[in-house]
Amino acid sequence: KNEVEQSxxxxxxxxxxxxxxxxxxxxxxxxxxxxxxxxxxxxxxxxMLSSGKKxxxxxxxxxNIQEKHSSLHITASHPRDSAVYICAxxxxxxxxxxxxxxxxxxxxA
Amino acid sequence: DGGITQSPKYLFRKEGQNVTLSCEQNLNxxxxxxxxxxxxxxxxxxxxxxxxxxxxxxxxxxxxxxxREKKESFPLTVTSAQKNPTAFYLCASSLxxxxxxxxxxxxxxxxxxx
Numbered sequence: 310k311n312e313v314e315q316s317x318x319x320x321x322x323x324x325x326x327x328x329x330x331x332x333x334x335x336x337x338x339x340x341x342x343x344x345x346x347x348x349x350x351x352x353x354x355x356x357m358l359s360s361g362k363k364x365x366x367x368x369x370x371x372x373n374i375q376e377k378h379s380s381l382h383i384t385a386s387h388p389r390d391s392a393v394y395i396c397a398x399x400x401x402x403x404x405x406x407x408x409x410x411x412x413x414x415x416x417x418a
Numbered sequence: 419d420g421g422i423t424q425s426p427k428y429l430f431r432k433e434g435q436n437v438t439l440s441c442e443q444n445l446n447x448x449x450x451x452x453x454x455x456x457x458x459x460x461x462x463x464x465x466x467x468x469x470x471x472x473x474x475x476x477x478x479x480x481x482x483x484x485x486r487e488k489k490e491s492f493p494l495t496v497t498s499a500q501k502n503p504t505a506f507y508l509c510a511s512s513l514x515x516x517x518x519x520x521x522x523x524x525x526x527x528x529x530x531x532x
Contacts (some may be wrong), residue, residue, distance in 0.1 A: 353523070399517040405463050
């Protein structure tokens, strides 16, 4: 069983909708990353969180360390947001990342 | 502009051949990583290096080798011992460990074994 689980696996939304992608983990972590993978394969880092909430443009990421859960929200979604969104956890200290399998988002105009 | 450069983007190999994927960064990052991505699966760690002349095996190191002779370079060799090498390979870097800040990824190298 993967230590990092994402839901949903696939998500289709109409342009303008509010989107939520969830990430849960079964062990203690020191930080969590949200990444965006474009159709061509390149990956861009969106956020790194260890507590609370971060916002960048239409993207908001939250984390609740005690509940072992993080969410990525996209407000006013747009077709250019279509991508695979991946969460990755730093389990402790300096250990390598553990990745979720990703959520494939399609936003339709 | 600072970033990570991977090459080649596409690579075809015959069975039994070794191939080397290049990864270069000009971000002055200490930590570098190689991941493999297969359809429907999360990224899996092959090797990582936190300092020059030192590297550690990840979860799926068998059939792969790396070197870290220079801070900016972390090439990955896919050897003939790798049973199923067809995959998408991603190189990444971070300032120090993965909890120290933003991760930077290359554009990836897609390897196909004929």
